[in-house]
Amino acid sequence: MLDGCPRTTGQAEALEGIVEPFGLDIVINLQVPTSLVMKRLASRRVCVDCGANYSTAAPPLVNWTCDVCGGEVVQRQDDTEEAIERRLNLYEEETAPLLDWYKARNLLAEINGTGSPDAVTRRVVGAIDTMRRQLKEGMTP
Numbered sequence: 001m002l003d004g005c006p007r008t009t010g011q012a013e014a015l016e017g018i019v020e021p022f023g024l025d026i027v028i029n030l031q032v033p034t035s036l037v038m039k040r041l042a043s044r045r046v047c048v049d050c051g052a053n054y055s056t057a058a059p060p061l062v063n064w065t066c067d068v069c070g071g072e073v074v075q076r077q078d079d080t081e082e083a084i085e086r087r088l089n090l091y092e093e094e095t096a097p098l099l100d101w102y103k104a105r106n107l108l109a110e111i112n113g114t115g116s117p118d119a120v121t122r123r124v125v126g127a128i129d130t131m132r133r134q135l136k137e138g139m140t141p
């Protein structure tokens, strides 16, 4: 399983060459509204020493000191609202053609990425099950 990769059609073409003669089984796009992505990223905090992830909703136990290593837990510079907006715009620009690319190959499953991790996992598993059934029945997904 690849997570967050490929990001461009160029990378997708390269990946196709690497996995040949086996194709990809399914490409899952988790759809999350920009406002929610913004909220998730803006609340993220990270340990400067070990990289452990926290959030303003789930901070370390003691005064922004890492539970794992005792390092300082801070907001990354590229997690400010302005920087996040820049990254999201870039992501949209790169990813929109990529989604079309996979859609044209009948590999794309668009999945609602909002809600609890369990709910999103259930949707992803459901999409994979559907794809498997279609493969077993000899249909193209």
Ligand SMILES: [Zn+2]
Residues within 6 Å of the ligand: 047, 048, 049, 050, 051, 052, 066, 067, 068, 069, 070, 071
């Ligand atoms: Zn740490």
